Amino acid sequence: MNLKKIREIEFRTMKVFDELGFEEIRIPLYEKEVREDFTREIAKRTSEGKVCYRGSIFRITHFGRGEEMYQIGCEIINKSVGKEEIELCALVLNRISNIISEISQGQMSVLIAHRGIAKKILGEHAEYFFKKNATQIQKLIREKKIKNEIAKVFFSVFEDEKEIEEVIQIPYDMKVFSRSVSLKKLFNLSEKAQKDYYSGTVFILFHNSKKIGAGGIYSLFGKEGIGFSINLLKIN
Numbered sequence: 001m002n003l004k005k006i007r008e009i010e011f012r013t014m015k016v017f018d019e020l021g022f023e024e025i026r027i028p029l030y031e032k033e034v035r036e037d038f039t040r041e042i043a044k045r046t047s048e049g050k051v052c053y054r055g056s057i058f059r060i061t062h063f064g065r066g067e068e069m070y071q072i073g074c075e076i077i078n079k080s081v082g083k084e085e086i087e088l089c090a091l092v093l094n095r096i097s098n099i100i101s102e103i104s105q106g107q108m109s110v111l112i113a114h115r116g117i118a119k120k121i122l123g124e125h126a127e128y129f130f131k132k133n134a135t136q137i138q139k140l141i142r143e144k145k146i147k148n149e150i151a152k153v154f155f156s157v158f159e160d161e162k163e164i165e166e167v168i169q170i171p172y173d174m175k176v177f178s179r180s181v182s183l184k185k186l187f188n189l190s191e192k193a194q195k196d197y198y199s200g201t202v203f204i205l206f207h208n209s210k211k212i213g214a215g216g217i218y219s220l221f222g223k224e225g226i227g228f229s230i231n232l233l234k235i236n
Helices: 003-019 038-045 083-104 115-130 134-142 148-155 172-180
Strands: 049-060 066-078 108-114 184-187 198-207 210-220 223-231
Touching: 003 049, 003 066, 003 083, 038 049, 038 066, 038 210, 038 223, 066 083, 066 210, 083 108, 083 172, 083 198, 083 210, 083 223, 108 115, 108 172, 115 134, 115 148, 115 198, 134 148, 172 198, 198 223
Parallel strands: 108 184
Antiparallel strands: 049 066, 066 223, 108 198, 198 210, 210 223
């Protein structure tokens, strides 16, 4: 996508944040080290409230190379995250996704997962599912350490959350988010969160099947928050 369209997405996204009462926060690109994450820095600086941001971050990829991302995103921080915060996050996501789809003529979709439910039900075996280790999962089933229907519900990708509810109870926060999001949805309960501070519902954003962002519910510095970011440079 050309720079003009990216700037239009950025401008209209910031307008959405402003209309919904988000305050833009600026964080230095470099303090003790180069910035690689907005969420942690915002949670450190914010006691509670609705904040938005935009700017570059630098991360090391799985291949050991540095990658620059230009992110735009928001955080809703409070003592705890409830229905109101989740629904607001979903509203923002819906409006921004519509902007991206309109300008790019592409399709936005979201993969929804849950950080807590996998660890609660699978316990010490959860890591095999996070890593999609089919060999170890099959071994657990053979050794009757985990039921086949439980393994299936955590390993598979579903288009309808009702298929999951036939086997396990979906956490309340995940239900609220799923109900509130208007994008095309997929569900994978063992999708691993990018950061270890995520504690509840997590989600990955796709544009034309290409990952462009992520977010979720997290716990940091004695507070809870929900938010997401989009890497504008990934939109094609």
